[in-house]
Amino acid sequence: MGKRNSNIELLRVLAMFFITAHHFAMWGYFIGNDVHAVHSNIIWLQVIELFGKSGVALFMLITGYFALNPKPTIQKIWQLTNTVRLYALGIFTILLIVGQLQFNSDLFWRSVFPTLRGLYWFTTIYTIIYIFSGYMAKFLKQLTHSQAVGFISLMVLIFMILPTFFYGWGNSQLTDLIPVFYFGLYLRLYGISKRMMTLLKLLTGVAIVIAIGSLVVADVVGSLRPQSQAIAKATQYFVTGCSPLTFVIAAYIFSYTINLKPRASRVINWMGSSALAIYLIQDNEAFRGVLWQNIFHVRALADTMSPVLFIGYSALVVTMIVVGGILVDKLLMKVLRYPTQYLLTAEMAVTNRGLAWFQRMVQATGYRHDP
Numbered sequence: 001m002g003k004r005n006s007n008i009e010l011l012r013v014l015a016m017f018f019i020t021a022h023h024f025a026m027w028g029y030f031i032g033n034d035v036h037a038v039h040s041n042i043i044w045l046q047v048i049e050l051f052g053k054s055g056v057a058l059f060m061l062i063t064g065y066f067a068l069n070p071k072p073t074i075q076k077i078w079q080l081t082n083t084v085r086l087y088a089l090g091i092f093t094i095l096l097i098v099g100q101l102q103f104n105s106d107l108f109w110r111s112v113f114p115t116l117r118g119l120y121w122f123t124t125i126y127t128i129i130y131i132f133s134g135y136m137a138k139f140l141k142q143l144t145h146s147q148a149v150g151f152i153s154l155m156v157l158i159f160m161i162l163p164t165f166f167y168g169w170g171n172s173q174l175t176d177l178i179p180v181f182y183f184g185l186y187l188r189l190y191g192i193s194k195r196m197m198t199l200l201k202l203l204t205g206v207a208i209v210i211a212i213g214s215l216v217v218a219d220v221v222g223s224l225r226p227q228s229q230a231i232a233k234a235t236q237y238f239v240t241g242c243s244p245l246t247f248v249i250a251a252y253i254f255s256y257t258i259n260l261k262p263r264a265s266r267v268i269n270w271m272g273s274s275a276l277a278i279y280l281i282q283d284n285e286a287f288r289g290v291l292w293q294n295i296f297h298v299r300a301l302a303d304t305m306s307p308v309l310f311i312g313y314s315a316l317v318v319t320m321i322v323v324g325g326i327l328v329d330k331l332l333m334k335v336l337r338y339p340t341q342y343l344l345t346a347e348m349a350v351t352n353r354g355l356a357w358f359q360r361m362v363q364a365t366g367y368r369h370d371p
Helices: 006-030 040-049 052-065 074-097 105-112 121-142 145-166 173-190 194-224 244-258 266-272 275-282 288-295 298-302 307-335 337-364
Strands: none
Touching (some): 006 040, 006 052, 006 244, 006 275, 006 298, 006 307, 040 298, 040 307, 052 121, 052 244, 074 275, 074 337, 121 173, 275 307
16 A cells, blocks of 8 residues: 555645634634624734635545545445544533533433434545445446546536525435535546646636625625625525535646646644544534634624734634644544444444345345345
8 A cells, every 4th residue: 555645645734724713703603603703803804714615625526536446345344434423422422520511311312313413514524425325326337528528517517516606406415415525526537637627727717706706795784784694695606505616616726736747744634634533523513612712702802902913813713722622632542442442343233233134134035146
């Protein structure tokens, strides 16, 4: 197995900075808050809120890029779901102990089965796509180059462009990310041509122009008609599902990265392996309000702090969460190394027995699989 490309691992960390900055603005200020006036800090929050879905798309592009050969395994699925459960139950328990949460049976069971119950939307979608990734990769490999381009383009149109701009049907978080996965896989199969790189650069420029225009128009409308809540919705074309605007930005960043000369850095690889933990800590449903309002007081400080100080404060908070998440993950993996291994061994034993029993039941029917 080859060495991990630290450029990709650095991209995971960059994606977590994007997502954390997005959460700082969204959960810290805009969600659950009536915004009737524009000031410098509001504009800054609108800007950093734009980054979130590009971070999500980067993660899915990486997943698609590495889905070409390795087959999904039950053991990896257990490892992923166990990690999600560890953080979900851990946060739930800590919040109960410190008095920041009253016992809630629904939230408890969602913490016990966070992937099945969708406590973290991204990990649920990621797990589903991972399970089917081998079949999806096999399908794309059967297409010609032109067929693959047409297939992905059609998916982007149906699952991204039409729902985002024309509200033709509701967004699905699963179908939003499938085209992103396929584009990452496409890049692994065919590489990135100069023509496509130029196109992505052009589309990224267009997306940035649309972003600036959207913010300006929304803030003007929101100032003239405060009841419209246009200020809080200024980034809707970028945060609704997997917007094609955030997708092309992520695609350009990812394409540029894979064109760089591969490098190996222990420090970067060490940081990149904890990217999931950073997300699991900050986007826990029960912890969001505590994190952004009780600990970092984002909403109160956004309305009172000077712009220069607030920009610096937001950068500091985002960095603290990313670095803190990495350190917490490394500590937990060291402390819980053996218990998690024993749990995984037990789960695999039960799974293997269950599969063996199922195979015997199938054989008892007389069915024979034709290779």
